[in-house]
Amino acid sequence: MRVLVTGGDGFIGQHLVEHLLDRGYEVTATMLGEAPSGGTLSPAGRAAAAWTRLDVRDADAVASAVNAARPRRIFHLAGFSSGAEAGKRSRDALAVNGAGTLNLVEAVARAPAAVHTVVVAGSADSYGGGGGGPMQERTPLRPTSVYGATKAAQDVVARGVGTALGVRVVVARLFPLVGPGQRPVFVLPSFCRRALAIRRGMAEPRLAVGNLDVERDFTDVRDGVRALADIADLDGTPHMAYNVCSGIATKIRRLLEWVLERAEIEPEIVRDPALVRSGEPAAVVGDPARLRAATGWRAERDLRACAHATLDWVASSGAARRSSGDTAP
Incomplete structure (x- = not known):
């Protein structure tokens, strides 16, 4: 099976690429600069994946990447991941996390090859502050930081535009992976x-x-990427959100x-x-009950x-x- 991983050179991306290769998938991974030479991805993994440069703010480039990869599934990880960095570069963070996701969903809608699922790596920061109990997917998105606001925008854009254009988008709301x-x-x-x-x-x-x-x-990143892959396997209701957390x-x-x-x-x-x-x-703290019920996954x-x-x-x-x-x- 062909899969595309945007942001494959990142912390989560390298672990996910390794995991997908272990599953026998044909992986195309995007990076902003050069293909990773360090990090956690094994030399065999770096060689096995097809690497391509991509700035998700460039809509034409995103469309070209999707058309060239012809993926059955897409894992969208490219974006700002640090709250401190997003706070310093708020416009860039919104352009990447929000508009970049819009570019991807629109590209999938126009792609000649059928993409089964787009899994968007969202964030628990979309919820905002703790409400005194475990956060469930129905908890309102009330971000209290620039980063959280950009990830909430990504969440809404991904599922809303996916619904409008008939693209099967699922958001994985990641609690802190380490x-x-x-x-x-x-x-x-x-x-x-x-x-x-x-x-x-x-x-x-x-x-x-x-x-x-x-x-x-906190959840170990290796459990986290397994959850992303499990979510992509689902054939249930599209445009859902799933908390990825230990509880x-x-x-x-x-x-x-x-x-x-x-x-x-x-x-x-x-x-x-x-x-x-x-x-x-x-x-x-999050409630992983929906993900557990759908896939059997647990940290x-x-x-x-x-x-x-x-x-x-x-x-x-x-x-x-x-x-x-x-x-x-």
């Missing part, structure tokens, strides 16, 4: 990078942190403890008010082992300097 290959702008690899600097004697044994008692619904809240403090445990260091932990995000919800990988594997990957690959990011201009 694991090897993630950029240090995110919390777990940031802890890993700084812990390694201390262990190697390159930094003082002191870690400045924000609010470690914030709780989030379990984990404190940021636990991630740090697991990293320090693996690094075998005991630095002084200092709370820095400058690192505390104003208005940040105390807990954000299987242990988060502690995931934190250890992330530190090992950062240590062995120089990931803090060289890791690929999710595709964004």
